[in-house]
Amino acid sequence: MSFYSPFLPLTRDKINGYKMLDDIRDVVKQNFKMLILTNPGERIMIPGFGVGIYRFLFENYGPELNNRVSSEIRSQVRKFLPYLQIRNIQFGPTPQSSGAAEIDANSLNIVIEYTIEPLNFSDSVKINVNQQF
Numbered sequence: 001m002s003f004y005s006p007f008l009p010l011t012r013d014k015i016n017g018y019k020m021l022d023d024i025r026d027v028v029k030q031n032f033k034m035l036i037l038t039n040p041g042e043r044i045m046i047p048g049f050g051v052g053i054y055r056f057l058f059e060n061y062g063p064e065l066n067n068r069v070s071s072e073i074r075s076q077v078r079k080f081l082p083y084l085q086i087r088n089i090q091f092g093p094t095p096q097s098s099g100a101a102e103i104d105a106n107s108l109n110i111v112i113e114y115t116i117e118p119l120n121f122s123d124s125v126k127i128n129v130n131q132q133f
Contacts, residue, residue, distance in 0.1 A: 028116050035076055051076050053129050066091045088113040
């Protein structure tokens with residue numbers, strides 16, 4: 001069996017030493033998450049890589065923030081993952097809240113729907129960014 005990438009975070013596996021990803025769709029999803037979670041300047045040799053979603057956590061929530069985050073995600077995908085097509089970026093309440101009107105001031109919940117163009121495969125990534133002290 002061939003593998004494309006190790007599963008992150010690294011997890012021990014009795015068969016291969018580390019858990020591995022053997023489906024290209026899983027590798028693309030993992031790479032997309034890494035792009036969103038990585039801060040610009042954090043990746044060695046590629047200083048412009050990353051959305052740095054945690055940078056937006058304590059910004060004033062509203063349409064302006066949603067537009068800035070959406071724009072940054074789309075820009076980074078065009079540059080580093082050009083085989084992805086972003087179909088929709090939705091901001092919403094945290095899983096603990098009861099409705100769309102109730103937004104936790106210390107978290108940012110995002111659902112990003114995308115298509116892997118060469119595979120004609122659609123999927124989504126759900127990210128809940130919250131303060132972690």
